Amino acid sequence: DADVTQTPRNRITKTGKRIMLECSQTKGHDRMYWYRQDPGLGLRLIYYSFDVKDINKGEISDGYSVSRQAQAKFSLSLESAIPNQTALYFCATTDGRTDTQYFGPGTRLTVL
Amino acid sequence: GQNIDQPTEMTATEGAIVQINCTYQTSGFNGLFWYQQHAGEAPTFLSYNVLDGLEEKGRFSSFLSRSKGYSYLLLKELQMKDSASYLCAVNTGFQKLVFGTGTRLLVSP
Numbered sequence: 001d002a003d004v005t006q007t008p009r010n011r012i013t014k015t016g017k018r019i020m021l022e023c024s025q026t027k028g029h030d031r032m033y034w035y036r037q038d039p040g041l042g043l044r045l046i047y048y049s050f051d052v053k054d055i056n057k058g059e060i061s062d063g064y065s066v067s068r069q070a071q072a073k074f075s076l077s078l079e080s081a082i083p084n085q086t087a088l089y090f091c092a093t094t095d096g097r098t099d100t101q102y103f104g105p106g107t108r109l110t111v112l
Numbered sequence: 113g114q115n116i117d118q119p120t121e122m123t124a125t126e127g128a129i130v131q132i133n134c135t136y137q138t139s140g141f142n143g144l145f146w147y148q149q150h151a152g153e154a155p156t157f158l159s160y161n162v163l164d165g166l167e168e169k170g171r172f173s174s175f176l177s178r179s180k181g182y183s184y185l186l187l188k189e190l191q192m193k194d195s196a197s198y199l200c201a202v203n204t205g206f207q208k209l210v211f212g213t214g215t216r217l218l219v220s221p
Contacts, residue, residue, distance in 0.1 A: 031207055042213040043155070043199070050206070058208075090154060094207040099143060101209060103154040 003027060004104035006091050012110045019078040021107050023091030031094040032074040033101065034058075034066060036087040043090065049074055081111040114138045116212035118200050123218045124190055132185045132215045134200035142203040146174050146185045149197045149214065158185070158198075187217075195219045 003026040013019055023032065034046040045058030047066040055066060063085060067075045078085055091104040115137045124130040136144070143162040147155035161167055161176035161183060173186040185198055197214040204210055 033209075040213060043201075043209075043211040045208065045210075048208065088152075096207075098160070099203060099207055100157050100160060101145070101207065102157065105154050106152075108152075 004091055004093055004102055006089075006104040006107050008107060009105065010108045012112065013081055014112050015082055017081050017111075019081050019109065021076045021089055021091075021109070023074045023076070023104055024072055025091075025093045025104075026072065027093065027095075027102075028071065029093035029095060029102075030071065031096065032068070033092040033094070034064075034074070034076045035090045035092065036060070036085075037090060037106075038087050046076065078109075078111075081109075083111045085109065086111045114202075114204070114210045116200055116202060116210060118198075118212040118215045120213070121216045121218070123220065126190055126192060126219055126221050128190050129186065129188050130190060130217065132187070132198050132200075132217070134183045134185075134212060136181050136183070136200070136202050136212075138202045138204050138210055140204040141178065142205050144174075144176055144183045145199075145201040145203065145209065146172075146183075147199040147201065149199055151197075155199055190219050192219050192221070 007022045033048040035043045049068045065077045089107045092101045118134045146158040149155040159174040166175045171188045176183045197216045199214045200212040201209040
């Protein structure tokens with residue numbers, strides 16, 4: 001299984017603050033993803049990256065930006081956080097041989 | 113558009129068998145995943161069906177019919193630890209997954 005880590009695991013912030021969520025993986029997978037999960041809405045794709053030079057918007061990218069600093073690192077930023085960005089955020093990587101996505105432990109973000 | 117439907121909640125008894133259905137209408141289809149997710153935790157991979165038919169893995173089996181846009185996850189010999197949400201997700205291409213809202217399964221003694 002991919003070893004996917006996320007920091008921080010929990011964060012409480014205020015409206016208007018800039019927040020960065022970080023994701024690292026140690027399995028050498030090229031493809032990385034950011035999702036958010038809200039009760040009753042399921043997981044929704046924010047951004048995805050197929051390699052360091054390739055960044056793509058997902059279903060709900062407004063209000064978010066990403067940076068792929070290296071193959072192993074993919075960061076999600078909220079430039080000016082708002083309360084409706086309160087959610088559980090997951091990073092994932094894909095094993096290109098099997099198409100299987102492996103998820104990090106999640107970051108619970110609360111915007112007051 | 114993308115539409116994936118699964119029941120919101122199901123209940124079952126320990127030792128029983130339960131079938132969780134998933135129907136989908138998506139703009140692309142490269143396969144269908146089932147994930148298990150305990151509350152507040154990461155989704156964990158259960159199965160991936162690309163071709164029609166049944167795939168069995170221990171107590172869990174997954175079925176796919178591409179012509180009907182239908183899949184199910186079958187859980188046998190239910191245990192208390194199987195209480196969790198089960199997520200159906202379609203690979204619409206390039207490993208972009210579209211998820212259903214999940215089915216919460218409650219297993220009682």
